[in-house]
Each structure stands twice: as C-alpha cells, then as structure tokens.
Amino acid sequence: MRRLxxxxxxxxxxxxxxxxxxxxxxxxxVVASSYLFFSLxxxxxxxxxxxxxxxxxxxxxxxxxxxxxxxxxxGEDEPDMQRFVExxxxxxxxxxxxxxxxxxxxxxxxxAGPDHTAEDTPSTLRLSDGTRIRMTTSxxxxxxxxxxxxxAHSEQGLWQELEEFGSVLLVALPLALILAGFGGFALxxxxxxxxxxxxxxxxxxxxxxxxxxxxxxxxxxxxxHLARAFNATLARLExxxxxxxxxxxxxxxELRTPLTAIRSVGEVALQVPKSxxxxxxxxxSMLEETDRLTRLVDSLLTLSRADAGHIQVQRTDIxxxxxxxxxxxxxxxxxxxxxxxxxxxxxxxxMVSGDRLILRQALVNLIDNAIKYSPAEAEILxxxxxxxDSQLIVExxxxxxxxxxxxxxxxxxxxxxxxxxxxxxxxxxxxxxxIARWAVEIHGGQITVQSVEGQGSTFRVALLPTALKEExx
Amino acid sequence: MRILxxxxxxxxxxxxxxxxxxxxxxxxxxxxxEEGFYLVNAxxxxxxxxxxxxxxxxxxxxxxTIRKRGLLTPVLIxxxxxxxxxxxxxxxxxxxxxxxxxxxxxxxxxxxxxxxRRGRTQLVPQLQLADLEMDVLARRVRRGxxxxxxxxxxxxxxxxxxxxxxxxxxxxxxxRDVWREPSRATPLDSVIEVHIxxxxxxxxxxxDRKLIHTIRGVGYVLREEQ
Numbered sequence: 001m002r003r004l005x006x007x008x009x010x011x012x013x014x015x016x017x018x019x020x021x022x023x024x025x026x027x028x029x030v031v032a033s034s035y036l037f038f039s040l041x042x043x044x045x046x047x048x049x050x051x052x053x054x055x056x057x058x059x060x061x062x063x064x065x066x067x068x069x070x071x072x073x074x075g076e077d078e079p080d081m082q083r084f085v086e087x088x089x090x091x092x093x094x095x096x097x098x099x100x101x102x103x104x105x106x107x108x109x110x111x112a113g114p115d116h117t118a119e120d121t122p123s124t125l126r127l128s129d130g131t132r133i134r135m136t137t138s139x140x141x142x143x144x145x146x147x148x149x150x151x152a153h154s155e156q157g158l159w160q161e162l163e164e165f166g167s168v169l170l171v172a173l174p175l176a177l178i179l180a181g182f183g184g185f186a187l188x189x190x191x192x193x194x195x196x197x198x199x200x201x202x203x204x205x206x207x208x209x210x211x212x213x214x215x216x217x218x219x220x221x222x223x224x225h226l227a228r229a230f231n232a233t234l235a236r237l238e239x240x241x242x243x244x245x246x247x248x249x250x251x252x253x254e255l256r257t258p259l260t261a262i263r264s265v266g267e268v269a270l271q272v273p274k275s276x277x278x279x280x281x282x283x284x285s286m287l288e289e290t291d292r293l294t295r296l297v298d299s300l301l302t303l304s305r306a307d308a309g310h311i312q313v314q315r316t317d318i319x320x321x322x323x324x325x326x327x328x329x330x331x332x333x334x335x336x337x338x339x340x341x342x343x344x345x346x347x348x349x350x351m352v353s354g355d356r357l358i359l360r361q362a363l364v365n366l367i368d369n370a371i372k373y374s375p376a377e378a379e380i381l382x383x384x385x386x387x388x389d390s391q392l393i394v395e396x397x398x399x400x401x402x403x404x405x406x407x408x409x410x411x412x413x414x415x416x417x418x419x420x421x422x423x424x425x426x427x428x429x430x431x432x433x434x435i436a437r438w439a440v441e442i443h444g445g446q447i448t449v450q451s452v453e454g455q456g457s458t459f460r461v462a463l464l465p466t467a468l469k470e471e472x473x
Numbered sequence: 474m475r476i477l478x479x480x481x482x483x484x485x486x487x488x489x490x491x492x493x494x495x496x497x498x499x500x501x502x503x504x505x506x507e508e509g510f511y512l513v514n515a516x517x518x519x520x521x522x523x524x525x526x527x528x529x530x531x532x533x534x535x536x537x538t539i540r541k542r543g544l545l546t547p548v549l550i551x552x553x554x555x556x557x558x559x560x561x562x563x564x565x566x567x568x569x570x571x572x573x574x575x576x577x578x579x580x581x582x583x584x585x586x587x588x589x590r591r592g593r594t595q596l597v598p599q600l601q602l603a604d605l606e607m608d609v610l611a612r613r614v615r616r617g618x619x620x621x622x623x624x625x626x627x628x629x630x631x632x633x634x635x636x637x638x639x640x641x642x643x644x645x646x647x648x649r650d651v652w653r654e655p656s657r658a659t660p661l662d663s664v665i666e667v668h669i670x671x672x673x674x675x676x677x678x679x680x681d682r683k684l685i686h687t688i689r690g691v692g693y694v695l696r697e698e699q
Binding site for chain 1: 575644652654655656659660661662663664667668671688689690691
C-alpha cells in the first residue's frame with residue numbers, strides 16, 4: 001500500500017485532485033440520469049393516460065360477446081408507439097387481446113372485483129419475455145357490462161434514451177478526468193517549481209558558502225515566507241560559524257603565547273651549560289607558563305560546557321549583599337596592595353535565587369577587573385539595590401580609564417581586549433568578562449557597562465529576585 | 474608501599490614513576506589496560522593510580538572489574554575530562570578519588586598520602602614546625618615563643634601549610650581547600666601570592682631561619698631547610 005502511494009507532492013496533489021473530481025462527476029452523473037429517467041417516465045405516463053382514453057372511445061361490442069377496437073377515424077392522431085391492449089370482463093374472461101401482444105399477457109386475470117384493480121397511476125411490470133412496460137388499468141361500462149381495460153406502452157424508448165445518455169457519460173467522464181489530471185499535474189508542478197528551485201539552491205549552500213541566500217521572488221506569498229525563513233536560519237548559522245571561527249582563531253592565538261614562552265625559554269636554557277640553580281629557575285619559569293595554559297584551557301572548557309548546556313545551575317536563595325561581600329573579600333587583599341578601598345553597600349534583605357559559586361565567580365571577575373584597572377588609592381564601589389521591574393541590581397563602579405563607546409558592545413566577547421598588551425601583562429586572557437556574562441545570563445539576567453572615557457566604568461548586573469525565578473536552559 | 478600506575482602516555486608514566494619513587498614508594502607501571510588488569514589480579518598493591526582513557530581495556534572497565542572481584546585496593550583515577558558526570562561515573566564505579574589532567578604533582582602526592590593513610594587520619598589540634606607552634610582550637614600562633622596575630626584567612630592558610638609541612642602545595646590546592654573555589658577559571662593566583670607574602674612578613678621576616686619557601690612554578694612549602 002505504502003509503495004503505491006506516490007513519492008512526489010505534485011503526484012499526490014494530482015491524485016487527490018482527480019479523486020475528488022471523479023467523486024463529484026459521479027454524483028453529477030447519478031443525479032442527471034435520475035432526473036432524465038423521471039422526466040421521461042412522466043412523459044410516458046402522460047402519453048399512456050391520453051392513449052388509454054383514446055382506446056376507450058374505440059371499444060365496441062362484437063356479436064360473439066367479445067370486444068373489438070373500431071378502426072381509426074380518419075384524421076385522428078394515432079401515436080407512433082408500441083401499444084398493448086387487453087380487455088377483461090368482470091368475471092375474468094379475456095374479451096380483447098391486441099395482436100402486438102402475441103402470446104404474452106398483461107398480467108394475470110383480474111380476480112377481485114373490477115374496482116380493486118382500477119388504478120389511477122400507471123405501474124411498471126415485465127412481460128413474460130422480459131419487455132418492460134408501463135401499464136394503466138381502468139374500468140369501463142359497455143352496454144350494461146363492466147369491463148376492465150388494460151393499456152400498456154413499452155418502456156423501451158425510455159431505457160434506450162437513458163442508455164445513450166449513460167454511454168455519453170461513460171466516454172465523457174474518464175476523458176474529463178484524464179484531462180483534469182494532466183491539467184492538475186501541470187498546475188501542481190508549476191506551483192511547486194519554485195520549491196524545487198529553492199531546494200537545488202539550498203543544496204549548493206555549504207558551510208563554506210553560508211553567505212549565499214535564496215532569491216525571494218514575492219516576499220508576500222507562502223514561498224516568499226519560506227525563503228525568508230530559510231534565509232534567516234542561514235544568517236544565524238553564518239553568524240554562529242563566524243563566531244566559532246573567530247573563537248578558534250583567538251583561542252589558538254592565546255594558546256600560542258604561553259607555548260612560545262615555554263619553547264623559547266627551554267631552547268635558550270639548553271644553549272649553554274648552566275648551574276643547577278639556573279636550571280631550576282628555567283624550569284620554574286616554564287611551569288609558570290604551564291599554569292597559564294592550564295587556566296586558559298579550563299576557562300575555555302567552562303565556556304564550551306556552558307555553551308553546550310552541560311553546566312547545571314544549583315539554585316539556592318542567596319542574599320545578594322552577602323554574595324557581594326563574599327566576592328569582594330576574596331580579592332580584597334589585591335586592593336589593599338594598591339591602597340585601594342572596596343566599599344560594599346546596599347540592602348541586605350534582597351534575595352536572589354541562583355548558583356552561589358557561579359554568581360560569585362561573575363562578581364569576583366568584575367571586582368578583580370575594577371581593582372586591576374583603577375589607579376592606586378582609588379575607591380571601588382560595589383552597590384546592591386532594587387531596580388525597576390523588581391529586578392535586583394549589582395553595580396561595580398571603578399575609577400579606571402573607562403571603556404570607549406566602540407569597545408562597549410564587544411567588551412563581553414570572548415578574548416576581546418581593549419588594550420591587548422596591557423591586559424596580558426596582568427595575566428588575563430580576555431575571558432573574565434565573557435565568563436561573567438555567561439554566569440549572569442544563565443540566571444536569566446543581563447550584564448551591561450556604562451562608561452565615559454577617562455571617568456571610570458560602571459558594570460551593572462541585573463538579576464531576577466527569588467520570587468520571580470525563571471529557569472532558562 | 475607498592476603503587477601500580479596504569480598510564481599509556483610514556484612521558485606521564487615515567488614522570489609519575491620517578492616522582493613517586495623519590496617519595497619512597499615502590500612503583501610498577503602498566504602501559505595498557507590489559508597489562509594493568511593482569512597486574513591487579515596477579516599482584517598485591519596498596520594503591521592503583523588509573524588513567525581513564527586507555528587503549529584497549531578502558532580505565533572504567535578495569536575499575537569495575539577490580540571492584541566486582543572484591544579487591545578493596547584504593548584507586549585514584551586520572552581523567553582529562555572533568556565534566557561532573559565523568560567524575561560521578563568514576564566514583565560510582567568504586568574509585569576513591571580523582572584528579573583532572575593536567576594536575577600538579579604535589580597534589581598527586583597529597584592525594585596518594587591521603588589514600589594510603591585512610592582510616593588513620595585524625596586532625597591534630599597542635600601543630601608544630603621548628604619554633605613555629607599553632608593551637609588550632611585556641612586559634613593561637615607562636616613563633617619563637619611570641620604570639621603572632623593573623624586574620625582568619627591567613628590563619629587557615631598557615632594551618633593548611635602546617636598540616637602539609639615538608640610537602641609542596643600548589644596554588645590550585647590552596648584555592649580549592651583554603652579559599653573553597655573549585656573552579657580553576659577563577660583568578661586567585663595573585664590573591665594567594667599576597668597572602669603568602671603577608672604570612673612571610675608575619676612569621677619569617679624577623680627570623681634568620683625562613684620557613685615559607687616558594688617553589689617557582691609549582692607552589693609553596695613550609696619546611697625548615699632551604
């Protein structure tokens with residue numbers, strides 16, 4: 001069954017079309033034939049009743065007690081049809097039998113009284129040889145004698161006309177269906193042709209040629225919509241591929257820097273013999289670079305696992321101010337070394353539902369940055385407050401050089417650095433803010449930066465309160 | 474103490490063998506899963522260090538077979554994958570501890586010691602190294618008979634170093650065990666450095682005999698000699 005069903009949409013559409021049309025035409029044929037049949041029979045009945053009256057007027061008693069039909073008067077209209085007549089006496093004797101009937105009879109002799117067999121409407125019956133006839137019965141009084149008159153017309157003409165009509169339909173209907181099938185197939189193919197073209201076009205678009213787009217002929221119709229949707233998917237794919245490519249290139253670059261250091265330090269150390277202490281120093285220096293590599297790889301793994309959705313957020317209710325204090329106390333000594341002050345302030349009752357370690361990591365990264373970029377003796381403000389739409393806000397305000405407008409949108413991108421030489425000197429790989437953004441966004445929050453060059457920056461984290469926690473996958 | 478190291482990477486295997494032998498352990502190295510499986514069945518070991526990614530018979534398979542046979546030898550697994558599920562899988566199969574590659578060698582030694590003395594651990598409240606004394610319960614530290622004041626974090630750091638005296642501890646161990654920060658992605662190195670320099674300032678500066686030593690590129694150690 002499955003195999004018989006056509007594979008292509010256009011064939012299926014045509015098949016359905018032909019099927020539906022066939023059913024409709026069949027219904028039409030049935031209705032039309034019935035109508036024809038009933039109107040023809042009505043005509044036949046009408047003629048029969050008229051003829052019956054005419055025959056009645058021509059009945060004559062013959063001397064032998066039988067009945068004869070008088071000859072047709074001149075000028076009187078005699079219908080050209082096969083007519084059968086029988087006249088029966090009240091006691092069941094056949095008084096007249098028209099020659100056309102030959103040996104056949106128009107039914108059994110009337111048994112009951114003549115009144116019972118007299119009918120107003122004609123009825124259909126079959127003669128002994130199978131001829132279908134339409135017969136009317138009436139009673140008649142002839143010289144004190146009641147006789148029963150049966151007049152019948154053959155239905156042959158009626159059936160012949162029906163047959164002719166039927167044979168016309170039998171030829172015309174399949175022909176119409178075949179024509180409709182071809183027409184439907186052509187129409188479906190024409191309608192589906194743009195989809196075929198789209199599929200061919202789409203097949204040619206590979207990972208290397210994602211910048212290509214499908215042509216949109218009519219943006220308003222369904223196909224235009226399909227093409228637009230497809231193009232939008234392509235655009236997202238292209239963006240994702242670009243990001244991946246850039247990420248891979250950046251990551252390789254970042255890995256290359258410590259690798260170069262390890263290699264050159266090792267090669268240079270082997271050029272001339274050195275004392276044990278010097279070798280120890282060289283090996284230590286190489287191990288430091290290994291540490292950097294390790295941390296870089298771990299950060300990348302954290303981000304890639306986050307991308308893949310493999311990190312599970314273990315939510316608990318946390319005091320946001322407490323979290324900010326904890327984060328700042330982790331890195332506070334770094335500020336002390338630069339004679340900076342970290343001020344943590346805000347409403348201690350604000351609770352957030354989140355993963356303590358992940359959120360703390362975001363705040364540590366922000367405060368760590370603020371310490372790095374602010375000058376000595378600066379003040380760093382960590383402010384916890386309720387924002388609008390019942391959001392919870394943590395702001396980290398530094399007194400650093402600020403971030404210019406062009407960098408603000410990309411500062412949370414992986415490996416993005418405002419000043420690469422300076423950041424690397426501080427040991428960063430340009431992933432801290434990317435990790436912070438991931439940590440905030442996995443909690444359904446947002447992270448933004450406001451900054452005026454030369455006047456410091458404010459990093460702002462907006463989170464949802466406990467009551468409004470929202471799972472994001 | 475006999476340790477079986479099942480590790481296919483030649484350099485890592487040799488480094489493990491050399492490092493562990495220097496610490497006075499007897500080390501047998503198996504370079505394939507099959508070899509490790511055979512050795513575990515044939516000989517008695519006090520500890521198995523098992524790489525999970527092995528050619529042939531995988532580490533997890535060896536581990537579950539060891540446990541099914543009823544061998545209670547402690548197993549420390551080494552894995553390059555640190556997704557939570559991988560760790561859980563290893564621990565579920567009967568591993569006693571795990572280390573994520575690349576690991577710091579001092580950390581491997583610390584875990585090894587911990588597994589070998591398991592059941593005999595007790596936290597001594599009185600710690601001492603040379604003339605440095607610590608009373609953990611009273612939270613009091615004396616060097617050369619004089620009280621030294623510490624912040625909470627400094628005290629915890631010193632306690633950790635004292636408990637691991639004469640053993641090198643890595644920054645990673647400190648970040649995880651003293652600062653309780655499990656993610657290596659969080660930058661705590663400079664924080665640790667600052668704390669160490671403050672400890673130095675408080676307990677070493679006024680004395681000729683320095684106790685806190687930096688092993689460059691590896692970590693720190695609290696010991697009497699250079």
